[in-house]
Amino acid sequence: xxxxxxxxxxxxxxxxxxxxxxxxxxxxxxxxxxxxxxxxxxxxxxxxxxxxxxxxxxxxxxxxxxxxxxxxxxxxxxxxxxxxxxxxxxxxxxxxxxxxxxxxxxxxxxxxx
Amino acid sequence: xxxxxxxxxxxxxxxxxxxxxxxxxxxxxxxxxxxxxxxxxxxxxxxxxxxxxxxxxxxxxxxxxxxxxxxxxxxxxxxxxxxxxxxxxxxxxxxxxxxxxxxxxxxxxxxxxxx
Numbered sequence: 001x002x003x004x005x006x007x008x009x010x011x012x013x014x015x016x017x018x019x020x021x022x023x024x025x026x027x028x029x030x031x032x033x034x035x036x037x038x039x040x041x042x043x044x045x046x047x048x049x050x051x052x053x054x055x056x057x058x059x060x061x062x063x064x065x066x067x068x069x070x071x072x073x074x075x076x077x078x079x080x081x082x083x084x085x086x087x088x089x090x091x092x093x094x095x096x097x098x099x100x101x102x103x104x105x106x107x108x109x110x111x112x113x
Numbered sequence: 114x115x116x117x118x119x120x121x122x123x124x125x126x127x128x129x130x131x132x133x134x135x136x137x138x139x140x141x142x143x144x145x146x147x148x149x150x151x152x153x154x155x156x157x158x159x160x161x162x163x164x165x166x167x168x169x170x171x172x173x174x175x176x177x178x179x180x181x182x183x184x185x186x187x188x189x190x191x192x193x194x195x196x197x198x199x200x201x202x203x204x205x206x207x208x209x210x211x212x213x214x215x216x217x218x219x220x221x222x223x224x225x226x227x228x
Contacts, residue, residue: 100158
């Protein structure tokens with residue numbers, strides 16, 4: 001069965017620190033990959049996604065993610081976090097032609113001002 | 114556009130009671146989904162509807178039923194609520210066309226407490 005693993009459940013950083021959240025998936029075929037974010041009290045919303053082409057994907061608010069096919073990974077990065085990045089981040093995968101998106105358990109990020 | 118709307122926002126049930134969670138989208142999307150979100154477990158798919166007239170089980174369908182009433186609406190029913198169904202429930206939709214890289218759009222969630 002497909003699965004998505006997020007390695008860090010809770011991350012605490014100070015403002016201006018760099019961020020990297022790990023995400024690995026288990027599926028041998030072609031996939032589309034997503035990072036969604038849930039800010040406190042808000043809906044889940046898309047941060048960025050990969051479907052083809054350049055494996056380095058840029059999203060909103062300065063976030064980026066790199067798809068490394070050989071490692072089945074799609075790690076999320078930001079060079080300098082802000083207090084407003086405090087949120088829960090979810091990695092997700094859907095197989096090409098599929099209808100079911102599989103989500104990881106989520107990573108709660110707290111950024112200290 | 115309101116996007117994806119859910120009712121109610123909060124609900125408290127006693128064990129054994131039934132209720133229906135309502136979801137509607139105004140984006141003319143074909144595919145709709147119901148997830149539950151539990152601490153440390155992320156979002157788990159309960160049921161989905163790839164298109165109007167079809168529904169399929171997700172990862173955790175036991176204790177739930179769904180109805181795709183029309184293209185806009187997708188309801189989730191708990192026939193006999195159990196404390197294990199205490200959770201936050203999210204409805205989502207996506208265009209459901211050829212391309213699986215379509216973004217999912219989520220509703221605000223329903224917080225359910227089963228006593």
